[in-house]
Amino acid sequence: MPHIVKSFDAELRRLEEGLARMGGLAETQLAAAIEALENRDSDLAARVMHDDSRVDAGESFINEQTVKVLALRAPVADDLRTVVAALKVSGEIERIADLAANAAKRSLVLNQLPPVAPMRSLIRLGRLALELVKDVLDSYLSHDAERALSLRERDQELDDVYSALFREILTYMMEDPRTITPCSHLMFIAKNLERIGDHATNIAELAYYRVTGKTVAEERTKKDVSSFIGADLS
Amino acid sequence: MPDAKMTTRRLAVHYGGKLALKEVDLDIPAGDVTALIGPSGCGKSTFLRCLNRMNDTVEGARVSGEVTLDGKPVYGPDGIDPVLLRARVGMVFQRPNPFPKSIYDNVAFGPRLHGLAAEGEEMDRVVRSGLERAGLWAEVKDRLHEKGTGISGGQQQRLCIARAIAIEPEVILMDEPCSALDPIATAKIEELIDELRENFTIVIVTHSMQQAARVSQFTAFFHLGQIIEVGATEQVFTAPRNELTQGYITGRFG
Numbered sequence: 001m002p003h004i005v006k007s008f009d010a011e012l013r014r015l016e017e018g019l020a021r022m023g024g025l026a027e028t029q030l031a032a033a034i035e036a037l038e039n040r041d042s043d044l045a046a047r048v049m050h051d052d053s054r055v056d057a058g059e060s061f062i063n064e065q066t067v068k069v070l071a072l073r074a075p076v077a078d079d080l081r082t083v084v085a086a087l088k089v090s091g092e093i094e095r096i097a098d099l100a101a102n103a104a105k106r107s108l109v110l111n112q113l114p115p116v117a118p119m120r121s122l123i124r125l126g127r128l129a130l131e132l133v134k135d136v137l138d139s140y141l142s143h144d145a146e147r148a149l150s151l152r153e154r155d156q157e158l159d160d161v162y163s164a165l166f167r168e169i170l171t172y173m174m175e176d177p178r179t180i181t182p183c184s185h186l187m188f189i190a191k192n193l194e195r196i197g198d199h200a201t202n203i204a205e206l207a208y209y210r211v212t213g214k215t216v217a218e219e220r221t222k223k224d225v226s227s228f229i230g231a232d233l234s
Numbered sequence: 235m236p237d238a239k240m241t242t243r244r245l246a247v248h249y250g251g252k253l254a255l256k257e258v259d260l261d262i263p264a265g266d267v268t269a270l271i272g273p274s275g276c277g278k279s280t281f282l283r284c285l286n287r288m289n290d291t292v293e294g295a296r297v298s299g300e301v302t303l304d305g306k307p308v309y310g311p312d313g314i315d316p317v318l319l320r321a322r323v324g325m326v327f328q329r330p331n332p333f334p335k336s337i338y339d340n341v342a343f344g345p346r347l348h349g350l351a352a353e354g355e356e357m358d359r360v361v362r363s364g365l366e367r368a369g370l371w372a373e374v375k376d377r378l379h380e381k382g383t384g385i386s387g388g389q390q391q392r393l394c395i396a397r398a399i400a401i402e403p404e405v406i407l408m409d410e411p412c413s414a415l416d417p418i419a420t421a422k423i424e425e426l427i428d429e430l431r432e433n434f435t436i437v438i439v440t441h442s443m444q445q446a447a448r449v450s451q452f453t454a455f456f457h458l459g460q461i462i463e464v465g466a467t468e469q470v471f472t473a474p475r476n477e478l479t480q481g482y483i484t485g486r487f488g
Contacts, residue, residue, distance in 0.1 A: 001486040008485065074444055076471045077480045213473025 022058035062090035148207035269446035272456035324403035330390030332382035344401035368396035388419025
């Protein structure tokens with residue numbers, strides 16, 4: 001149902017459109033970063049690094065718009081949740097884009113070194129992260145709380161692939177110490193992609209909160225076990 | 235919810251042939267502020283007036299159902315005597331309505347009526363205490379014998395609160411007490427409500443959503459003579475359970 005005061009609806013719409021734009025931009029950035037890694041495309045990587053400021057500008061817009069709506073409209077109930085969630089989601093999107101830009105930056109180094117085999121698994125991890133980000137943003141913008149909740153499970157898949165990749169990279173480094181430099185960069189990029197999954201999960205939880213007014217209660221069990229690799233915990 | 239100071243069960247009010255309130259059940263928690271919100275004509279003021287039998291004086295008003303104060307019936311053959319009831323359940327109205335008497339006599343009016351204090355030093359103490367608790371003492375202590383109608387609107391409203399609390403009621407009903415006041419006077423009344431909560435149970439009808447959010451611990455939303463939703467104020471304003479409540483408080487109604 002629309003508000004009696006139409007300009008309030010217009011302001012909330014501006015907020016939503018700002019998030020959609022920002023989310024779309026972050027998706028593009030992440031997709032381009034993965035493509036730059038896969039094709040060893042340094043020009044594309046440089047463009048990703050340069051365009052990160054556009055996502056930052058998107059976040060500033062959301063921040064300003066949010067403060068304005070809070071001050072002038074004193075929103076309550078679902079309006080309040082929409083405004084507060086927008087503020088937090090924009091922060092999550094900014095982090096996602098930042099991690100994508102960092103992956104692009106590392107690809108510049110990788111492109112000057114001989115290719116290493118685990119790159120294929122890394123690309124797979126990147127595609128999973130990208131898909132998750134897309135689906136989560138869709139569920140947020142379409143107010144689909146149930147879908148958002150179900151997407152949290154997908155982050156688990158991402159964590160599993162990350163843990164496997166971690167082991168794979170370790171194996172390569174042990175076999176051939178000359179791969180340690182590229183593999184270290186790969187390791188950081190993999191960690192970035194895994195973090196992107198966490199930010200996507202946060203957006204899914206905010207989508208659920210925005211629609212239902214409830215926070216996602218139960219703590220998701222973490223199955224990224226890479227923190228324990230190398231330790232004898234038996 | 236904490237213990238109920240007052241309760242209503244199947245409380246209904248007819249004005250002539252018109253049903254203004256339809257079987258309302260509500261518990262008024264002791265020592266808290268309960269805000270009644272809802273569009274004009276929703277029954278919230280009618281409900282408020284049932285709590286101290288103010289509707290008795292309204293031509294053609296018929297009240298049915300139960301109201302209790304500390305578990306004792308307010309209406310019916312076993313009901314509390316209305317004069318005593320109104321001493322225990324005081325009221326503050328929308329427009330400040332001090333009597334055309336001195337500030338002193340305004341506050342002393344109730345204690346005199348109910349014989350609560352002897353003239354002289356004892357009454358002076360009662361008047362001072364009422365004005366102090368209403369946050370008005372410092373402003374009027376040098377002109378206690380000037381007319382109560384001669385002070386500002388915000389001061390008049392605090393004088394009415396002083397008059398209401400001078401007889402030590404247990405419950406204070408407020409019917410849009412700030413709607414005729416500027417934001418500073420409103421803030422002073424809201425601060426006062428927060429302080430009074432320690433000693434009194436307060437029920438406030440307000441058209442200002444933000445005021446309900448600021449001053450109350452519990453909020454009840456009335457619509458077409460019924461309670462649609464009642465809950466902790468924080469819950470009602472962040473995640474209302476009912477669509478109608480959400481529509482009203484966010485300004486999407488109608």
